[in-house]
Amino acid sequence: DEEVYKYYADGEWRKSTSGKSVSIINPTTRKTQFKVQACTQEEVNKVMEAAKVAQKAWARTPLWKRAELLHKAAAILKEHKAPIAECLIKEIAKPAKDAVTEVVRSGDLVSYTAEEGVRILGEGKLLVSDSFPGNERNKYCLSSKVPLGVVLAIPPFNYPVNLAVSKIAPALIAGNALVLKPPTQGAVAALHMMHCFHLAGFPKGLISCVTGKGSEIGDFLTMHPGVNCISFTGGDTGIAISKKAGMIPLQMELGGKDACIVLEDADLDLVAANIVKGGFSYSGQRCTAVKVVLIMDSVADEVVEKVKSKVAKLTVGPPEDDCDITPVVTESSANFIEGLVMDAKEKGATFCQEYRREGNLIWPLLLDHVRPDMRIAWEEPFGPVLPVIRILSVEEGIHHCNASNFGLQGCVFTRDINKAIMVSDAMESGTIQINSAPARGPDHFPFQGLKDSGIGSQGITNSINMMVKVKSTVINLP
Numbered sequence: 001d002e003e004v005y006k007y008y009a010d011g012e013w014r015k016s017t018s019g020k021s022v023s024i025i026n027p028t029t030r031k032t033q034f035k036v037q038a039c040t041q042e043e044v045n046k047v048m049e050a051a052k053v054a055q056k057a058w059a060r061t062p063l064w065k066r067a068e069l070l071h072k073a074a075a076i077l078k079e080h081k082a083p084i085a086e087c088l089i090k091e092i093a094k095p096a097k098d099a100v101t102e103v104v105r106s107g108d109l110v111s112y113t114a115e116e117g118v119r120i121l122g123e124g125k126l127l128v129s130d131s132f133p134g135n136e137r138n139k140y141c142l143s144s145k146v147p148l149g150v151v152l153a154i155p156p157f158n159y160p161v162n163l164a165v166s167k168i169a170p171a172l173i174a175g176n177a178l179v180l181k182p183p184t185q186g187a188v189a190a191l192h193m194m195h196c197f198h199l200a201g202f203p204k205g206l207i208s209c210v211t212g213k214g215s216e217i218g219d220f221l222t223m224h225p226g227v228n229c230i231s232f233t234g235g236d237t238g239i240a241i242s243k244k245a246g247m248i249p250l251q252m253e254l255g256g257k258d259a260c261i262v263l264e265d266a267d268l269d270l271v272a273a274n275i276v277k278g279g280f281s282y283s284g285q286r287c288t289a290v291k292v293v294l295i296m297d298s299v300a301d302e303v304v305e306k307v308k309s310k311v312a313k314l315t316v317g318p319p320e321d322d323c324d325i326t327p328v329v330t331e332s333s334a335n336f337i338e339g340l341v342m343d344a345k346e347k348g349a350t351f352c353q354e355y356r357r358e359g360n361l362i363w364p365l366l367l368d369h370v371r372p373d374m375r376i377a378w379e380e381p382f383g384p385v386l387p388v389i390r391i392l393s394v395e396e397g398i399h400h401c402n403a404s405n406f407g408l409q410g411c412v413f414t415r416d417i418n419k420a421i422m423v424s425d426a427m428e429s430g431t432i433q434i435n436s437a438p439a440r441g442p443d444h445f446p447f448q449g450l451k452d453s454g455i456g457s458q459g460i461t462n463s464i465n466m467m468v469k470v471k472s473t474v475i476n477l478p
């Protein structure tokens with residue numbers, strides 16, 4: 001009689017009528033850790049109906065009251081940081097300290113969103129007619145931001161809590177209802193996070209969380225006529241969703257192949273520290289991880305040596321011990337990473353460390369002398385393996401970066417601010433960091449991907465603005 005975690009609908013915890021469950025495999029032990037309900041399409045329909053009804057009343061709830069509830073949820077979330085972090089350790093093998101950080105950051109994000117929301121949604125616009133040719137001042141246009149309706153949020157496994165609240169909080173402050181479909185790995189952490197919102201006292205049906213198999217409810221959710229907006233973070237699935245979704249606003253953050261361009265005059269210790277942090281934190285399973293180093297040949301040997309000595313100090317093992325490198329999320333992910341590594345080996349890349357794998361645990365690996373004919377030069381491993389491509393000119397680095405089908409973030413290291421700006425302008429990516437590894441945060445910064453890396457811009461302010469529409473009332477004077 002194993003426990004199957006219930007899903008959340010209409011303000012209560014429910015068992016699915018399917019009688020089926022989905023297993024969550026612990027990446028470290030590779031054994032079933034938890035089970036969640038496999039919801040049915042009929043249950044999704046009910047959630048959508050409840051959301052629609054609840055949203056109408058929520059949209060009329062004063063903005064300050066919506067903010068108050070979000071602040072309450074944020075505080076409860078922080079109080080529950082230990083048990084939620086425990087789920088993140090067991091479900092996605094996130095190192096213990098990072099797991100706690102994710103929950104605290106999420107609480108802060110919810111509070112900030114509440115504050116930002118009351119400011120930007122508290123403002124409307126007044127236009128007068130006589131600025132346009134042929135008009136007298138006899139029309140006043142009042143416009144304000146109103147909710148879209150029901151927002152569907154689909155976060156990925158690597159931040160099941162933080163990338164859930166980055167969609168939930170803006171949706172709610174703006175007066176929308178919210179349906180969450182968490183990733184399988186991370187679903188229990190997401191359900192626990194949902195419990196915090198439940199304790200805060202949001203109206204019944206306004207927020208819900210359905211769990212289940214993508215094959216059963218994935219398309220059904222994303223193509224559901226009751227959905228008025230989709231905010232998705234993940235991989236290629238996002239491209240498929242954007243093709244199938246209806247005429248609704250979409251916010252997508254997909255993969256990345258963030259390039260790190262290193263010029264000759266860079267601070268090489270700073271470079272090495274950022275390559276290790278950017279490439280290997282959470283075992284490279286971040287969309288903003290450094291995924292290819294493009295380094296001027298004249299400084300490459302020195303940087304590779306510095307990186308090697310730092311990589312040797314990384315701890316490898318279970319997330320419970322707060323190791324730097326922990327098992328990657330699934331066996332198929334580990335197999336995919338291994339495939340990229342073996343391809344590079346066959347084609348002559350230099351391994352700076354010995355390749356080592358036990359189960360889902362892959363030891364950190366820097367691959368030097370990678371060339372463009374190797375898969376790892378272009379594909380996203382989402383693991384602790386990092387290719388180094390030596391370049392003879394800045395233009396060569398920019399060219400490689402821009403030839404990628406991804407364009408999330410990138411970074412450039414140089415002491416020359418003029419060169420830094422020139423490279424930043426030339427790189428076709430959503431954000432370029434000067435002298436630091438890519439990162440999404442602070443969470444109020446705009447965050448966007450170009451090309452196959454996504455559509456729309458996130459970050460707290462942009463997400464709130466994306467989850468509203470402009471509504472005008474024109475007063476016509478006689």
Ligand code: G3H
Pocket residue numbers: 158159285286287288438439440441
């Ligand atoms: O994995 C994708 C995340 O949006 C990256 O966030 O830069 O805070 O790790 P991060």
